[in-house]
Amino acid sequence: MACVADIRQSVIRGSRISLRPVRDSDIQTLFRWDSDEEIAKWAGKKFKTEEDAKDWYLSVHHLQKRSWIIETTDGNPIGEVEVTNISWRLHTGEIRIVIGEKSMWNQGLGEDAIRTCLSELFGSTSLKEVFLKVDSRNLRALRCYQKVGFRTEGKVKLLGDEDKPRSILLMRIAREDLLHGGAKGAYGT
Numbered sequence: 692m693a694c695v696a697d698i699r700q701s702v703i704r705g706s707r708i709s710l711r712p713v714r715d716s717d718i719q720t721l722f723r724w725d726s727d728e729e730i731a732k733w734a735g736k737k738f739k740t741e742e743d744a745k746d747w748y749l750s751v752h753h754l755q756k757r758s759w760i761i762e763t764t765d766g767n768p769i770g771e772v773e774v775t776n777i778s779w780r781l782h783t784g785e786i787r788i789v790i791g792e793k794s795m796w797n798q799g800l801g802e803d804a805i806r807t808c809l810s811e812l813f814g815s816t817s818l819k820e821v822f823l824k825v826d827s828r829n830l831r832a833l834r835c836y837q838k839v840g841f842r843t844e845g846k847v848k849l850l851g852d853e854d855k856p857r858s859i860l861l862m863r864i865a866r867e868d869l870l871h872g873g874a875k876g877a878y879g880t
Contacts, residue, residue: 705807710759718744724791733829761804769795782819813866827858840868
């Protein structure tokens with residue numbers, strides 16, 4: 692099996708989207724998405740300034756991190772998918788997705804992007820499991836992740852905005868779960 696390094700520069704085609712490498716020309720778009728309050732509510736803030744976005748772009752090719760821009764079939768960027776915390780020793784990674792163009796929400800494009808990314812990772816690298824963290828109130832994201840086959844592994848209670856408690860769910864999917872259409876109830880709720 693190859694490392695993710697072998698696929699980081701290729702375009703990966705899904706059913707309704709493509710994943711392509713992040714380009715320098717994407718920095719302003721990424722910063723715009725990151726600055727949107729509604730997106731930041733669920734995905735968190737990644738950049739404080741556009742300069743932070745440029746620094747992030749320069750780190751994209753790090754061995755433990757990969758990022759792709761999600762494009763529609765007509766080439767319009769609508770979001771990003773990122774795999775971080777890659778451990779080649781443990782064969783694990785963490786996935787994060789943002790559909791930054793709100794007009795594209797609720798169309799199944801996030802699900803297609805995640806499936807496309809995971810299929811490529813599990814098919815061409817040594818990764819065996821991918822996990823994610825999601826706010827339990829983000830029902831749209833939870834439904835998407837469950838459709839792909841992610842299952843909840845645990846919950847952490849954190850103090851959120853205005854010191855109100857919130858729950859962060861840890862979800863996981865294994866290579867064989869994706870290849871066999873999801874793990875129906877394998878890891879709990």
